[in-house]
Amino acid sequence: MSEAIIDVKDLKVAYGKNEVLHGVSLAFPAGDLVALVGPSGCGKSTFLRSLNRMNDEVGNVNIQGTIKFKGQDIYADGSDLVALRSAIGMVFQQPVPFPFSIYDNVAYGLRVAGYTEREYLDQRVEESLRQAAIWDEVKDDLKKSALALSGGQQQRVCIARQLAVRPQVILLDEPTSALDPISSSEIEETLLTLKRDYTLIMVTHNLQQASRISDRTAFFLNGNLVEYGRTEEMFLRPQQEVTSEYLNGRFG
Numbered sequence: 001m002s003e004a005i006i007d008v009k010d011l012k013v014a015y016g017k018n019e020v021l022h023g024v025s026l027a028f029p030a031g032d033l034v035a036l037v038g039p040s041g042c043g044k045s046t047f048l049r050s051l052n053r054m055n056d057e058v059g060n061v062n063i064q065g066t067i068k069f070k071g072q073d074i075y076a077d078g079s080d081l082v083a084l085r086s087a088i089g090m091v092f093q094q095p096v097p098f099p100f101s102i103y104d105n106v107a108y109g110l111r112v113a114g115y116t117e118r119e120y121l122d123q124r125v126e127e128s129l130r131q132a133a134i135w136d137e138v139k140d141d142l143k144k145s146a147l148a149l150s151g152g153q154q155q156r157v158c159i160a161r162q163l164a165v166r167p168q169v170i171l172l173d174e175p176t177s178a179l180d181p182i183s184s185s186e187i188e189e190t191l192l193t194l195k196r197d198y199t200l201i202m203v204t205h206n207l208q209q210a211s212r213i214s215d216r217t218a219f220f221l222n223g224n225l226v227e228y229g230r231t232e233e234m235f236l237r238p239q240q241e242v243t244s245e246y247l248n249g250r251f252g
């Protein structure tokens, strides 16, 4: 395995007294697309949100264990949350563009970071929309409201908005489950292109999607990591009986 860009050790997360992750250890190699799968409620989203400290926004959450991003403990005192969330971006299930133009959506994070020079913004907006595979569809209409786009296009604009701030890791929480099959397959194509340059970690309920596009798969059950390995290997020869049952659709 190439060096881990994110290394999680013995992660326990509780909401109040309800512990929902019971000590998960998982290392993510740089440049891989890793799928997190498992039945509803097993803790996949909680795990994903811990990786860029989105759970901090939830009241009453208790997090133990360590998460290192490029060797640094992200929960250490004095850790810079804004920098962390630029380096580890998040794309959600429902595309959530801001009620602005396509251009302003993608430029948003850059402006927040203090960039104002028009030429520079133009260049980064174009680069990000190209990487998100939507430039050709929107290049003549960048002033159009992002809300007027189709669901799949909105999701690609949301991906471009993340890319504009040059993250190293992108977390995706069921990024295609709210989309029609054509838009979903466009997003899958986009993700396959992006994994050349980024580390992608994706929660998905769609096992075919996991087997089509991920390099590694992690199977969660009841707050524990049951099995983690190369996707091909895991789908062909799961080590645990319960993994085999899940992957074959016998529960979940």
Ligand SMILES: Nc1ncnc2c1ncn2[C@@H]1O[C@H](COP(=O)(O)OP(=O)(O)OP(=O)(O)O)[C@@H](O)[C@H]1O
Pocket: 015, 020, 038, 039, 040, 041, 042, 043, 044, 045, 046, 047, 058
């Ligand atoms: N903000 C919260 N406050 C309290 N409990 C929560 C919160 N978020 C999640 N939980 C609980 O934590 C457990 C794990 O939820 P989580 O959303 O992480 O699972 P999941 O595997 O992503 O589920 P799904 O596939 O349905 O999205 C569930 O029992 C859920 O009810």
